[in-house]
Amino acid sequence: MKNIKPRLKVKEQDPQKRNMNFLEVALGYSLEEAKEEALRCIDCKNPRCVQACPVRVKIPEFIKLLLEDALDEAFDKIYEDNILPSICGRVCPQESQCEGACILGIKSEPVNIGALERFVGDYGMEKNLAEASKQIENKIKVAVVGSGPAGLANAASLRKKGYDVTIYEALHDYGGVLKYGIPDFRLPKDIVTHEINNLEKMGVKFVKNAVIGKSITIDQLFEEGYESIFLGSGAGLPSGLGIPGENLSGVYFANEFLTRVNLMKARAVPDSLTPMKLGDNVAVVGGGNVAMDAARTAKRLGAKNVFILYRRDRESLPARFDEIHHAEEEGIDFRLLENPVELFGEDRVVKTVKVEAMKLGEPDSSGRRRPLPTGKYKTYPIDNIIISIGQKPNPILKDNTMGLETQPWGGIITDEYHMTSIPGVFAGGDVVTGAATVILAMGAGKDAAHHMDEYLQNKHNV
Amino acid sequence: MYKIIEKKVLNKDIDIMKIEAPLVARNAEPGHFVILRVDKEGERIPLTIADIEGNNVVIIYQKMGYSTQLLGKKEAGDTIEDFVGPLGQKAHIRDKKHVIGVAGGVGSAPMLPQLKAYQEKGVKISLILGARNKDYLILKEEYEAICDNIYLATDDGSEGTKGLVTDVLEPLLKEDDTIDHVIAIGPVIMMKFVTLLAKKYSRSIDVSLNPIMIDGTGMCGNCRVSIGGKTYFGCIDGPDFPGEDVDFDELMSRQSYYKDEEHVCYLRLKQ
Ligand SMILES: Cc1cc2nc3c(=O)[nH]c(=O)nc-3n(C[C@H](O)[C@H](O)[C@H](O)COP(=O)(O)OP(=O)(O)OC[C@H]3O[C@@H](n4cnc5c(N)ncnc54)[C@H](O)[C@@H]3O)c2cc1C
Ligand SMILES: Cc1cc2nc3c(=O)[nH]c(=O)nc-3n(C[C@H](O)[C@H](O)[C@H](O)COP(=O)(O)OP(=O)(O)OC[C@H]3O[C@@H](n4cnc5c(N)ncnc54)[C@H](O)[C@@H]3O)c2cc1C
Ligand code: SF4
Numbered sequence: 001m002k003n004i005k006p007r008l009k010v011k012e013q014d015p016q017k018r019n020m021n022f023l024e025v026a027l028g029y030s031l032e033e034a035k036e037e038a039l040r041c042i043d044c045k046n047p048r049c050v051q052a053c054p055v056r057v058k059i060p061e062f063i064k065l066l067l068e069d070a071l072d073e074a075f076d077k078i079y080e081d082n083i084l085p086s087i088c089g090r091v092c093p094q095e096s097q098c099e100g101a102c103i104l105g106i107k108s109e110p111v112n113i114g115a116l117e118r119f120v121g122d123y124g125m126e127k128n129l130a131e132a133s134k135q136i137e138n139k140i141k142v143a144v145v146g147s148g149p150a151g152l153a154n155a156a157s158l159r160k161k162g163y164d165v166t167i168y169e170a171l172h173d174y175g176g177v178l179k180y181g182i183p184d185f186r187l188p189k190d191i192v193t194h195e196i197n198n199l200e201k202m203g204v205k206f207v208k209n210a211v212i213g214k215s216i217t218i219d220q221l222f223e224e225g226y227e228s229i230f231l232g233s234g235a236g237l238p239s240g241l242g243i244p245g246e247n248l249s250g251v252y253f254a255n256e257f258l259t260r261v262n263l264m265k266a267r268a269v270p271d272s273l274t275p276m277k278l279g280d281n282v283a284v285v286g287g288g289n290v291a292m293d294a295a296r297t298a299k300r301l302g303a304k305n306v307f308i309l310y311r312r313d314r315e316s317l318p319a320r321f322d323e324i325h326h327a328e329e330e331g332i333d334f335r336l337l338e339n340p341v342e343l344f345g346e347d348r349v350v351k352t353v354k355v356e357a358m359k360l361g362e363p364d365s366s367g368r369r370r371p372l373p374t375g376k377y378k379t380y381p382i383d384n385i386i387i388s389i390g391q392k393p394n395p396i397l398k399d400n401t402m403g404l405e406t407q408p409w410g411g412i413i414t415d416e417y418h419m420t421s422i423p424g425v426f427a428g429g430d431v432v433t434g435a436a437t438v439i440l441a442m443g444a445g446k447d448a449a450h451h452m453d454e455y456l457q458n459k460h461n462v
Numbered sequence: 463m464y465k466i467i468e469k470k471v472l473n474k475d476i477d478i479m480k481i482e483a484p485l486v487a488r489n490a491e492p493g494h495f496v497i498l499r500v501d502k503e504g505e506r507i508p509l510t511i512a513d514i515e516g517n518n519v520v521i522i523y524q525k526m527g528y529s530t531q532l533l534g535k536k537e538a539g540d541t542i543e544d545f546v547g548p549l550g551q552k553a554h555i556r557d558k559k560h561v562i563g564v565a566g567g568v569g570s571a572p573m574l575p576q577l578k579a580y581q582e583k584g585v586k587i588s589l590i591l592g593a594r595n596k597d598y599l600i601l602k603e604e605y606e607a608i609c610d611n612i613y614l615a616t617d618d619g620s621e622g623t624k625g626l627v628t629d630v631l632e633p634l635l636k637e638d639d640t641i642d643h644v645i646a647i648g649p650v651i652m653m654k655f656v657t658l659l660a661k662k663y664s665r666s667i668d669v670s671l672n673p674i675m676i677d678g679t680g681m682c683g684n685c686r687v688s689i690g691g692k693t694y695f696g697c698i699d700g701p702d703f704p705g706e707d708v709d710f711d712e713l714m715s716r717q718s719y720y721k722d723e724e725h726v727c728y729l730r731l732k733q
């Protein structure tokens with residue numbers, strides 16, 4: 001194999017400046033840089049990267065088109081499999097998917113597929129390449145519940161096949177976690193808005209402020225003439241630690257914290273009506289993307305000491321590699337192998353967190369080494385603590401839909417065609433898998449659309 | 463956008479508003495609430511559904527701070543940005559013989575649909591309405607139509623008993639053993655003391671909790687309340703809960719965590 005050049009670094013905002021603003025951290029490649037990085041791809045015959053991408057983006061093919069300056073075609077190539085390239089290029093856990101399998105990774109560093117996909121996606125967005133041509137209309141009504149990546153992908157696929165698609169969203173804005181969860185410095189909100197506008201131009205209808213199960217039930221949707229329904233309501237319900245003091249004032253769940261900042265635009269009082277109250281010392285519990293986002297957001301809101309409490313070691317942190325790295329650069333302190341066991345307050349406002357030192361034992365069912373208590377404790381003074389240890393589906397659909405079967409933890413049960421226990425009702429994304437990733441949710445929405453189409457075509461042809 | 467069909471000023475602080483919102487009206491039941499945003503920059507605030515008339519939803523709100531003041535500046539014909547519901551669990555309408563409602567201030571608004579539901583079941587209904595002074599005793603006529611007894615209490619004695627609702631409630635619970643259930647809706651401190659009385663006289667009690675909410679769909683966790691040492695989400699498990707084991711002090715603390723920031727917003731509106 002010829003000598004491989006090192007991976008071309010993506011320009012980033014200076015850590016000491018960016019931890020005071022909400023502008024995007026990674027600045028992305030220029031065309032020249034993208035082509036330079038694209039040259040590293042050796043165009044494998046059996047590309048391992050493609051196998052490792054949940055939606056099988058034809059990576060070497062789009063990279064080749066990029067090198068040939070055929071940017072429109074490169075965009076179309078990605079778009080065949082992924083309708084949200086600008087978003088996935090930014091937030092996919094590439095190191096455990098496409099890039100994790102890239103052959104170059106064995107001897108050197110993998111091709112920066114994420115940054116290349118982002119580049120082509122942004123190019124396509126600027127040129128409005130995704131703008132839809134006129135549709136065939138089959139006049140069959142389908143409803144989509146939730147406007148996160150699963151719902152958006154499902155709606156786009158069905159719309160392309162000619163269906164009359166309506167998305168119902170509980171909140172006052174569309175995009176699900178892409179809008180209320182992931183902060184601007186990782187995923188600028190205008191990108192999400194652009195994608196939503198694209199769907200609107202394709203003729204997808206959007207209804208906000210509609211909580212399915214409450215405002216309209218599944219039965220009522222069928223009565224209104226929807227012939228199939230996709231449930232993409234996500235896993236929004238935050239889990240607690242279940243430790244004493246968890247409901248003291250000043251203790252936030254990450255969703256509250258991030259929603260106030262992202263969806264409700266809390267920055268500093270009095271600029272926002274939904275403010276965020278944050279002291280100097282902020283602890284964040286958890287080691288996933290949500291925890292990294294919470295910690296980095298806290299820093300940007302002016303907290304002086306932000307530290308992460310995580311009960312396993314650094315290698316076990318489930319967050320994207322880039323986010324951990326960026327958090328460290330921005331001055332977030334990682335207190336590893338520490339598990340909060342109690343919170344203490346003064347006048348019912350949290351003041352102290354007591355943590356237990358942990359050690360790692362044998363691997364557990366997740367394959368990671370199980371954290372074990374040591375009986376050694378420490379306390380830290382805090383002004384706020386943000387709990388980011390996981391989410392599950394909210395119970396609204398389950399509680400208000402007769403015959404909808406769910407797992408004990410709340411996930412909706414589906415068969416291999418993504419159909420739920422109710423004929424004609426399909427589901428996908430976090431509401432089926434539990435909290436996962438944008439691309440898995442998108443992929444599920446798209447696959448489900450395929451089976452919904454089959455289901456509806458069968459129904460109409462007999 | 464949601465159109466304001468009608469608006470009436472009930473007193474200096476409290477308005478009643480009828481808003482066109484078919485998606486809220488369709489499945490609403492007593493105890494459900496809405497979350498609204500007045501304008502594009504608005505915060506999300508919860509208000510109880512006081513009544514449903516066809517496609518229209520009636521809300522009654524007290525102009526407490528920024529958002530409710532802003533809402534109060536709107537008139538019939540204007541629109542508000544967002545209005546979502548019905549949220550929460552419907553009220554528990556239990557098998558009882560004689561229910562006494564205890565409503566403090568604007569709590570008399572959310573109380574009305576609940577007592578109506580009991581009345582429709584043929585349950586005997588007594589009511590204690592409490593307020594600062596006689597101008598703040600709202601919905602008296604509506605209640606007269608459904609209640610067997612109404613007792614009034616004002617802080618200044620301008621109408622009814624001078625004193626607190628608990629002063630009126632205690633002798634009733636002591637003397638009238640037909641009363642087998644209490645419902646308290648009002649300031650948290652009032653619900654706390656009414657609950658203590660209900661416990662003292664061994665009556666069951668339901669309260670309607672009003673923690674700070676954002677989404678109202680179980681997503682943010684801001685609305686959590688402790689009941690008997692367990693955590694519940696006010697927006698999806700409530701807002702109505704049996705009162706006995708509610709940690710009212712925790713609720714009061716969590717409600718007031720943002721009071722300085724709310725004050726800043728409020729001052730801005732005054733400018
Ligand atoms: C802070 C944070 C950071 C993350 N970072 C990453 C990352 O870097 N990379 C990555 O790949 N993944 C990340 N994830 C995970 C990823 O965002 C999710 O896996 C993905 O968004 C799931 O998509 P979804 O469409 O299933 O659900 P969601 O995005 O949760 O969307 C569901 C939508 O349905 C709506 N809804 C719920 N109930 C109803 C109802 N009854 N009626 C109508 N609407 C309803 C909700 O309001 C919401 O808008 C992150 C998640 C969070 C919270
Ligand atoms: C389920 C529920 C039903 C309610 N029903 C009614 C009703 O029918 N009529 C009525 O007048 N009021 C009702 N409230 C209270 C109402 O939501 C608050 O008065 C309103 O949010 C105050 O907002 P503000 O900006 O005007 O005042 P602010 O000055 O911002 O706040 C005043 C106080 O209101 C509370 N509050 C503020 N923001 C919120 C929020 N987002 N969610 C909940 N509480 C908040 C806090 O305790 C705060 O100290 C209800 C609350 C809940 C939770
Ligand atoms: S969608 Fe995600 S996993 Fe697939 S190629 Fe793009 S960045 Fe990689």
Ligand code: SF4
Nearest residue numbers: 041042044049102103
């Ligand atoms: S595995 Fe790596 S080198 Fe091979 S095609 Fe994929 S990106 Fe290119």
Ligand code: FES
Nearest residue numbers: 678681682683697
């Ligand atoms: S209001 Fe957000 S979870 Fe209840």
